[in-house]
Amino acid sequence: MPTALITGASRGLGRAAAHALARRGWSLIVDARRAADLTGAMRGLAGVIAVPGDVTDPGHRARLAEAASRTGRLDVLVNNASRLGPSPQPPLASYPLDELSRVYDTVVFAPLALIQLLAAPLTAAAGAVVNVSSDAATEAYPGWGGYGSAKAALDQLTAVLAVEQPSLRCYAFDPGDMRTDMHQQAFPGEDISDRPLPEAVVPAFRKLITERLPDGRYRAAELMPSGARS
Ligand SMILES: NC(=O)c1ccc[n+]([C@@H]2O[C@H](COP(=O)([O-])OP(=O)(O)OC[C@H]3O[C@@H](n4cnc5c(N)ncnc54)[C@H](OP(=O)(O)O)[C@@H]3O)[C@@H](O)[C@H]2O)c1
Numbered sequence: 001m002p003t004a005l006i007t008g009a010s011r012g013l014g015r016a017a018a019h020a021l022a023r024r025g026w027s028l029i030v031d032a033r034r035a036a037d038l039t040g041a042m043r044g045l046a047g048v049i050a051v052p053g054d055v056t057d058p059g060h061r062a063r064l065a066e067a068a069s070r071t072g073r074l075d076v077l078v079n080n081a082s083r084l085g086p087s088p089q090p091p092l093a094s095y096p097l098d099e100l101s102r103v104y105d106t107v108v109f110a111p112l113a114l115i116q117l118l119a120a121p122l123t124a125a126a127g128a129v130v131n132v133s134s135d136a137a138t139e140a141y142p143g144w145g146g147y148g149s150a151k152a153a154l155d156q157l158t159a160v161l162a163v164e165q166p167s168l169r170c171y172a173f174d175p176g177d178m179r180t181d182m183h184q185q186a187f188p189g190e191d192i193s194d195r196p197l198p199e200a201v202v203p204a205f206r207k208l209i210t211e212r213l214p215d216g217r218y219r220a221a222e223l224m225p226s227g228a229r230s
Helices: 012-023 035-042 058-071 097-124 145-164 181-186 198-210
Strands: 003-006 027-030 048-050 076-079 128-132 169-174 216-219
Touching: 003 012, 003 058, 012 027, 012 035, 012 198, 027 035, 027 058, 035 048, 048 058, 058 097, 076 097, 097 128, 097 145, 128 145, 128 198, 145 169, 145 216, 169 198
Parallel strands: 003 027, 003 076, 027 048, 076 128, 128 169, 169 216
Antiparallel strands: none
16 A cells, blocks of 8 residues: 655645545555644545644654654655745845744755655655645745745755655655635735635646656646646
8 A cells, every 4th residue: 555644734735635645545644733633634534644743843753754664665755834934925135034944944954854754765665755846936926035945945955856866756846826725825815716726736746646757846737637748
């Protein structure tokens, strides 16, 4: 039975991905900071180990690794949990550096720490790392310099990891706009009801991990059945 560890699975993309994989027989290890939300989100799914906690906490990461070792195999690590920063997002000239540090802790250091902790079981399974990115990593939108630069660091980390770890598949996955809490936080007070639900992105995510595509940075739109990747 393939096993995936998905961070930030209590709502949004993480929850949608967890449900899609669990329905197809995957075993899962999942987290989120709010235990009750995580338990509620996973209700009714079989084969799920829920480990509530904060990915920036080394003790919590150790508990995730322990859960992975108990399952005996780990095929996919999905670094999905994220932090936007202040809402509304301030320009870089006045960006509070203590908050920027927290954004980097969640978006860059925690994913790398999990990769370091889980490299052995992932390699043994010839597995994959999916680091969830954003178009803010590659586009210079005003106000997006904190979150966007952190996602850019995550992208580069993914690319270097790919050449250093040829037996692992390493992906940066840009889901595109989704109607989620984080998106609403990024656009406070705006009507985001025209954005697609995260479930719409899941077929692209599944294609990435089930077809063992080459290492790289992928936009969900390119991976959809009607989209062609050059
Ligand atoms: N939504 C978009 O339009 C969009 C666009 C591009 C990229 N993305 C990326 O897509 C991914 C998913 O975003 P989303 O929109 O689905 O977010 P979301 O709906 O806000 O969900 C975030 C999830 O992560 C958990 N989480 C947050 N911080 C955490 C931490 N420190 N430790 C553990 N869990 C944590 C949250 O639960 P708790 O709060 O209980 O911890 C929740 O389960 C993120 O990497 C985001 O940057 C989103």
